[in-house]
Amino acid sequence: xxxxxxxxxxxxxxxxxxxxxxxxxxxxxxxxxxxxxxxxxxxxxxxxxxxxxxxxxxxxxxxxxxxxxxxxxxxxxxxxxxxxxxxxxxxxxxxxxxxxxxxxxxxxxxxxxxxxxxxxxxxxxxxxxxxxxxxxxxxxxxxxxxxxxxxxxxxxxxxxxxxxxxxxxxxxxxxxxxxxxxxxxxxxxxxxxxxxxxxxxxxxxxxxxxxxxxxxxxxxxxxxxxxxxxxxxxxxxxxxxxxxxxxxxxxxxxxxxxxxxxxxxxxxxxxxxxxxxxxxxxxxxxxxxxx
Amino acid sequence: xxxxxxxxxxxxxxxxxxxxxxxxxxxxxxxxxxxxxxxxxxxxxxxxxxxxxxxxxxxxxxxxxxxxxxxxxxxxxxxxxxxxxxxxxxxxxxxxxxxxxxxxxxxxxxxxxxxxxxxxxxxxxxxxxxxxxxxxxxxxxxxxxxxxxxxxxxxxxxxxxxxxxxxxxxxxxxxxxxxxxxxxxxxxxxxxxxxxxxxxxxxxxxxxxxxxxxxxxxxxxxxxxxxxxxxxxxxxxxxxxxxxxxxxxxxxxxxxxxxx
Amino acid sequence: xxxxxxxxxxxxxxxxxxxxxxxxxxxxxxxxxxxxxxxxxxxxxxxxxxxxxxxxxxxxxxxxxxxxxxxxxxxxxxxxxxxxxxxxxxxxxxxxxxxxxxxxxxxxxxxxxxxxxxxxxxxxxxxxxxxxxxxxxxxxxxxxxxxxxxxxxxxxxxxxxxxxxxxxxxxxxxxxxxxxxxxxxxxxxxxxxxxxxxxxxxxxxxxxxxxxxxxxxxxxxxxxxxxxxxxxxxxxxx
Numbered sequence: 001x002x003x004x005x006x007x008x009x010x011x012x013x014x015x016x017x018x019x020x021x022x023x024x025x026x027x028x029x030x031x032x033x034x035x036x037x038x039x040x041x042x043x044x045x046x047x048x049x050x051x052x053x054x055x056x057x058x059x060x061x062x063x064x065x066x067x068x069x070x071x072x073x074x075x076x077x078x079x080x081x082x083x084x085x086x087x088x089x090x091x092x093x094x095x096x097x098x099x100x101x102x103x104x105x106x107x108x109x110x111x112x113x114x115x116x117x118x119x120x121x122x123x124x125x126x127x128x129x130x131x132x133x134x135x136x137x138x139x140x141x142x143x144x145x146x147x148x149x150x151x152x153x154x155x156x157x158x159x160x161x162x163x164x165x166x167x168x169x170x171x172x173x174x175x176x177x178x179x180x181x182x183x184x185x186x187x188x189x190x191x192x193x194x195x196x197x198x199x200x201x202x203x204x205x206x207x208x209x210x211x212x213x214x215x216x217x218x219x220x221x222x223x224x225x226x227x228x229x230x231x232x233x234x235x236x237x238x239x240x241x242x243x244x245x246x247x248x249x250x251x252x253x254x255x256x257x258x259x260x261x262x263x264x265x266x267x268x269x270x271x272x273x274x275x276x277x278x279x280x281x282x283x284x285x286x287x288x289x290x291x
Numbered sequence: 292x293x294x295x296x297x298x299x300x301x302x303x304x305x306x307x308x309x310x311x312x313x314x315x316x317x318x319x320x321x322x323x324x325x326x327x328x329x330x331x332x333x334x335x336x337x338x339x340x341x342x343x344x345x346x347x348x349x350x351x352x353x354x355x356x357x358x359x360x361x362x363x364x365x366x367x368x369x370x371x372x373x374x375x376x377x378x379x380x381x382x383x384x385x386x387x388x389x390x391x392x393x394x395x396x397x398x399x400x401x402x403x404x405x406x407x408x409x410x411x412x413x414x415x416x417x418x419x420x421x422x423x424x425x426x427x428x429x430x431x432x433x434x435x436x437x438x439x440x441x442x443x444x445x446x447x448x449x450x451x452x453x454x455x456x457x458x459x460x461x462x463x464x465x466x467x468x469x470x471x472x473x474x475x476x477x478x479x480x481x482x483x484x485x486x487x488x489x490x491x492x493x494x495x496x497x498x499x500x501x502x503x504x505x506x507x508x509x510x511x512x513x514x515x516x517x518x519x520x521x522x523x524x525x526x527x528x529x530x531x532x533x534x535x536x537x538x539x540x541x542x543x544x545x546x547x548x549x550x551x
Numbered sequence: 552x553x554x555x556x557x558x559x560x561x562x563x564x565x566x567x568x569x570x571x572x573x574x575x576x577x578x579x580x581x582x583x584x585x586x587x588x589x590x591x592x593x594x595x596x597x598x599x600x601x602x603x604x605x606x607x608x609x610x611x612x613x614x615x616x617x618x619x620x621x622x623x624x625x626x627x628x629x630x631x632x633x634x635x636x637x638x639x640x641x642x643x644x645x646x647x648x649x650x651x652x653x654x655x656x657x658x659x660x661x662x663x664x665x666x667x668x669x670x671x672x673x674x675x676x677x678x679x680x681x682x683x684x685x686x687x688x689x690x691x692x693x694x695x696x697x698x699x700x701x702x703x704x705x706x707x708x709x710x711x712x713x714x715x716x717x718x719x720x721x722x723x724x725x726x727x728x729x730x731x732x733x734x735x736x737x738x739x740x741x742x743x744x745x746x747x748x749x750x751x752x753x754x755x756x757x758x759x760x761x762x763x764x765x766x767x768x769x770x771x772x773x774x775x776x777x778x779x780x781x782x783x784x785x786x787x788x789x
Contacts, residue, residue, distance in 0.1 A: 062542045134396070151381075151411025155396070155403045158410065161417050161440050162400055227417040364592060485661045514638050528613060528638045535615040538573035546572055 010057040010090040014042055016171060020058040020213070024204060027215035032177030033145070034128050039211040044085075047122035048078060048108055050208030052124035053085070056105045059120055059204070060086065065093045072109035072250065072267035079107075096270050108171070110192040112249045112271040115201035123186045125207035128214065130184035131176045145181060151226060153182050161230055170235060176223045183214060183222075190224065191235040191250045197222040241266045242277035297359060299324050299465060299497055303343050305354035313521035314340035317354070318524070320516065324464060325495040329508035329529065331544065332518035338501045339469060341518065345374055345499060346386060346467045361464070361546045381408050385458030385466035389473040391450035395442045395456070401428060401453055402438040408461045427456040431486060448479035452486060459490060472507055484510055505548050509533055517541050557625065558727050558758035559588040559611060564620030564634065566606055567767050567784070577783035578605045586622065586777045591724065593749065593759040593772045598779035604762045607779065608729050610634070611760065612651045613641040624727065626646060646674055652720030653731045654713055665690065665700040672722035682722075689718035692744050703704070714741060721748050728752055730761035734768050746771050 008014065016038075023037035042050040060066065070078040074096040082105060083094045095101050098111040105122040115121060120135055131141040134152045144150065153174055160168045167173075173190035177183045185193060186205060196203065196216060203216040216222060224232040240247040242263045252267040266272035307314040315337045322328055330422035331339040331547040343349035345356060347368050356368040360381055371379070380386070388394040395404050405424040413450075414420050427434050431452035442450050451471060458466060471487065472480040487510055490496055502508055508515055508529060517525040517540070524539045536542045564680055565582035569575060581603035589592045590667055596604040609615040612777060617634040618780065626648050645651075664668070665686050672682035693714040704715045717733050730749070734742045742765065749772045753759060763764050763769040 067389055090529070097392055130439050134399070143373070147377060149374070149411065151407050151409075158406055158417065158420065159400060159403050162402055162421070227420075228415050229418050273297040326639070407722075481661060513642055527616070528641055530614050531616055531638075533569075534609070537569070537616070542571045 001273040005079060007089045007106075010060045010092075010184040011043075012040065012054065012057045016054075018066075020054055023213045024055065024058065024215060025081060027213050028202070028217045030181075031216055031220050032181030032214060033185060035216045036211055037213050039208045042208065043197075044081070046209040047126065049082060049105070049124035051206030051210075051213075052105050052107070052208075053082060053124050053206075053210060053215065055122045055204050055206035056082075056086065056103060057090075058089060059122070060090055060103060062090070064102045065095050065100055067095050067098065067270075068106075069104065069109060069111070070107045071270075072252070073113070075269060077086070090254045094284070095286070096266040097274070098268075098270055108187050108189070109250070109267060110188060110195045112246075112266070112268040113274075115195075115199055117200045119201040121199075121201050121203045123203065123205045125173075125184070125186040125190070125205045125212070126209070128174075128186075128205065128207040128210050130182050130214040148180065150182050154227070157225060157227065157230075167226065167230055167232070174225050176225060177216060178221050179223075182225070189235060189250060190232075192232060193232070194226045196220075206209070207211045237264070239264055244272045246271070246275055264268055296323075297365075298526055299326075300345065301357045301360050302345060303357075305341065305351050305356070307340050307344055307349060307351050313337070314349075315344060315351075316521040317330050317544065318344075318518075318523050319354075320526075322465070322497050322499065324497055325491070327491055327496075327498045327500065327512045327515065328514045328516060329551070330499065330501045330516045330518060330532035331503060331505060333503060333544075336444060336518040337521035338518050340521070342467055342469055342499060342501045346384070347371075347380075349462075362532060378412075381411055382461045383464050385463040386453075387451070387454050387466065387468040387471045389470035390456055391442065391447070393451060394454040397443045398441055400439045400441055401433065403447075403458050404442065404453060405460050408457065409472055423460060424456075427460050428453075431456040432482070446479075447475050448483060451475065451483050455483075455486065455490070459494070462494065463496070465497045465499075468502075469499060470502055470504075471500065472502070472504065480507075505533060505544065553759055554588045555654060557587050558590050559625075559760060560621070560623040560630075560670075561587070561607075561611070562623070563623045564607070564610060564617050564622055565784075566603070566615065566618055581779065582674050582784045588727075588758045588760050590758045591753060591756045592774040593761065595769055595773040595776045596760065596762050596779050597776040602779040604779050605731055607732050607782075608760065608761065612729055613645070614651075620760045627705060638670055639766060648725055649727045649729065650720055650723060650725040651729045651731070652717055652733045654714065654735055655732070658781060661703055663701045664695065664704045667715065667723050668718045671719040673724040674749075677723075678787065685722055686718070689721055689748075690715075692748075693718055693731040694741060694744070710736065710738075710741075712758075713737070717745060717748075721752070724752070724755065724757070726757055728759045730759065730763070732762050732764050733763060734763065742768055 003244060012031050020037055023035045027035045029040055040054060040204055044050060068079040068083045070076040073079060086092055087094055098113040103120045103122060107124045129141055131152055134156055157167050172184055173188045173193055175183050175193060185196060198219050200218050202218055205214045216269045226232040237251050241251060243265045246266060250267045251264040252260050254265055255262045297545050300322045303319050305318040306316050318341055331342055332338050357365050358368050359365050402421055402424040405427050406420040409420050409423060425438060428435060428438055433449060433452060442453055445453065472483055483509060491498060500511055512529045515529045516523050519540050525541045526534060532541060533545055536545045561584050564584035566580045568578040568580060570578060584607055596607060606615055608784040610617045611778060613633055617784060620634060624633050624644055626644055631640060668686035668689055669682040672685040673679065677685060695711060697712055704712050734745050746768055749759060
């Protein structure tokens with residue numbers, strides 16, 4: 001723990017954490033509203049979760065147990081690095097088990113195991129503005145949020161259907177929060193959108209480069225936008241995990257050779273391992289990679 | 292007062308300065324339902340400033356604009372809340388820009404452009420939005436097959452017609468046009484003018500058209516307002532002003548038109 | 552329409568053109584113009600070219616502005632002084648009460664001859680079927696070949712355009728009809744057709760005020776003549 005002695009607890013100085021906590025409080029008070037904050041330079045590049053790390057640093061206490069996932073996995077470079085970062089700068093305990101964690105920082109996924117009260121899910125957000133690609137002027141999009149002038153958001157969905165015959169947006173699928181603000185749920189797959197609705201855990205979103213924080217307090221209504229004749233549909237997989245046999249969960253395609261072979265496995269590694277470790281889990285035999 | 296004969300829009304004493312320069316000085320006018328008013332004058336005469344003030348895109352230094360809402364209530368436009376103002380702009384009003392890029396989303400399909408106003412007022416049925424968009428594209432003579440093409444792939448004339456469809460879809464009562472035929476070929480202009488003329492007739496649309504082209508004013512408008520140095524110098528029936536101009540400047544304008 | 556009722560009343564109307572582009576030169580046209588036109592009669596303005604006949608007609612239509620005097624028109628809701636009326640009131644009078652036929656057609660791009668005339672017929676409230684019939688009737692008696700009906704008149708010959716214009720002028724049946732040399736340069740058959748149209752409007756009780764250089768036509772339609780020379784500004788200045 002020699003490193004910890006050189007850094008303030010969880011890397012950021014206390015004044016910065018207070019500033020971020022004030023932004024977080026405001027974000028919780030106005031669900032879905034993007035609160036500007038004075039994002040700091042972090043010892044990692046933009047795009048690696050600088051926003052999420054600052055939020056995590058501001059909410060961590062010495063007794064917290066941190067889990068970090070990237071695309072659902074605990075063992076990818078980004079997840080491992082951030083976990084190590086807080087182990088060294090805060091000296092806190094870490095875990096890969098969803099049920100044991102008090103704070104979970106995530107990039108692009110919500111764990112399969114249901115979250116519970118008292119947990120905090122911190123999202124890394126690249127682009128917080130859902131209207132950005134339709135209206136490049138920030139002055140205008142802020143006004144649109146203020147006035148609830150959201151016709152434009154449906155234009156995007158309209159364009160999807162016109163081009164693809166269905167709403168082809170499969171991630172960063174826009175949602176309406178608490179019947180008021182339209183929010184970008186960060187690039188999570190739309191499969192996870194329903195998990196945000198009435199979630200018992202606190203959900204915090206941090207965008208470091210864009211200097212924005214937003215939040216969903218526990219048990220907030222989150223509705224995915226759609227059309228009456230093209231309702232929102234959760235992504236469905238016509239197969240189960242080839243490792244643990246789980247169905248109705250989000251699958252990753254893993255390429256197994258250079259001849260087009262691949263297999264489909266749980267994106268949530270903790271969930272998959274848990275099922276395989278449990279004695280009652282009816283894990284199917286691992287089949288040979290298909291062509 | 293909101294008798295059927297009351298004007299739709301009344302401007303009183305509108306003035307706007309840009310530093311020392313006068314944009315628009317003490318302009319008053321009334322526009323009735325179904326009435327087309329052309330504002331003419333050369334560049335810098337204040338006609339675009341006047342259009343900006345009437346359409347609440349600019350704030351005046353003095354004066355006010357009252358408008359009779361669909362509900363029949365007369366409201367001072369500069370006292371409207373921003374949300375109310377926007378709602379008015381995208382339902383009861385239209386704005387056709389000379390530069391289509393200001394009025395259209397160039398990266399959104401023609402159907403999406405026309406459908407935007409419907410979605411903004413709460414339409415949430417894709418099939419119905421698309422059918423209405425098709426309907427309006429047809430009325431502005433854009434082939435149905437082009438519904439999924441972006442305006443960036445359209446000709447100048449088509450873009451202007453798409454702008455008109457985009458505005459007309461909520462059946463506005465008042466439409467503002469800033470040099471709608473500017474920069475178009477003459478034959479393309481004729482088609483557009485004919486379209487605007489028929490919409491004005493068919494839908495009882497009131498319009499304020501800013502143009503430096505007296506032929507456009509003659510063809511489309513009932514009344515003309517001649518502006519110079521930010522002031523209205525002459526106003527009257529279109530044919531009266533063009534055939535019997537009184538002010539020296541108006542006579543000069545009329546005399547400068549090439550006869551064909 | 553009651554015959555003999557006054558429909559147009561001019562009182563001391565004066566008009567001067569000021570030509571600012573020619574150093575503000577004043578060009579007095581007429582002054583002291585006073586006469587009446589009654590329902591069911593055709594009054595002809597007489598006098599040499601340049602005496603101001605056309606200007607008087609244009610002032611009654613509201614196309615030129617009168618400098619002084621009154622131009623009273625019997626509208627649907629009573630007398631209106633057109634010399635002091637709002638633009639909207641003038642437009643309303645043109646729609647309901649005053650028709651005007653000049654020699655020149657202002658073509659509207661892309662609208663067919665038939666539709667131009669039918670649109671004119673609809674202005675006084677004919678439904679579209681009746682307006683179409685009226686249009687076809689007029690185009691036929693004015694000898695417009697049927698193959699041209701569906702074409703925009705922009706490319707027609709001068710005589711054809713003039714006849715389309717006459718058809719427009721007679722399409723809507725208004726209580727007042729102003730005719731500015733409608734038969735100029737028409738051939739005998741078409742002149743006769745126009746004379747018949749004028750007579751029919753007269754029988755129907757329209758008040759007609761016209762300028763006709765063609766003596767034969769004038770003699771056949773005119774009930775009386777108003778000599779514009781009596782309104783010469785010199786006469787009144789003296």
